[in-house]
Amino acid sequence: MELNIILNLLKVQSLITKKFDGLSLHGISLTDFMILHILSSVPGNRLKRIDLAEGIGLTASGITRIISPMEKMGLVVKEANERDARVSYVKLTSAGERVFKEAKVTATQTSKNMLAGISKNELKVFASHLKGLGGDL
Template identity: 40%
Template sequence: MPNTSSAFIIQNAILSAKLARKAGNRLSVHGISLTEYLVMDYLCQCPQEVSRIELAEYLGMSASGVTRLLLPMEKNGVVEKVQNPRDARQSLVRLSKTGKSLYQDASVSFTHIAEELTSGLSETQLSKAVELLVKLG
């Protein structure tokens, strides 16, 4: 029998996988995965272009994993590569006009998904859960 800390991590990992699968299935109608949605959400919140390394840290992925994730998004016009004016070796990325439109459409679906998946919790419970997860992150 795992201790409380281990049980928490196990349950969180299982819950995360289930929520990701359900949200990903719903977002597929927009032609995107949950991870792609998270990329668009982060880029939409940022006031300027971001490095792939910053994006990798945010998503908990490797820089090469982010590069592989962004390639089809670039090809489909969802994100744009921008040259870093201070360091030509480093490329930055931002959401394109097409990406912003796709993000807005997908956000409506995502909000519905999120509300459905958390409907058994009160607003207070949700706030406390978010607070706990932020502390762990």
């Protein structure tokens, strides 16, 4: 039973990703959107690259591969740490903030549509279970 639950979570995750990536999220992927979401919710709109990677569930090298095109698009910038050259930050730009706000409208409506058949109480219970599994955005 537990294995089937995990496999079904992975299947649902794949379906959700396909649904969102098929939308017009203002030229960004669902992963890009998640990064912008995380950065927009922290003080100063910046995080250490490793903390951002952990927050999204990726490795540091994985986040670096994703951040590079986002940086070229002007959505984020990399900042060096004055005290420690080994530590770098990823910061949301004003363009990134604008794209995030516009994409959030579409993402919010799509999320509501996808979960429309589930009561608010059931959603709260489900969110609690996801948090217990590490889904703490």
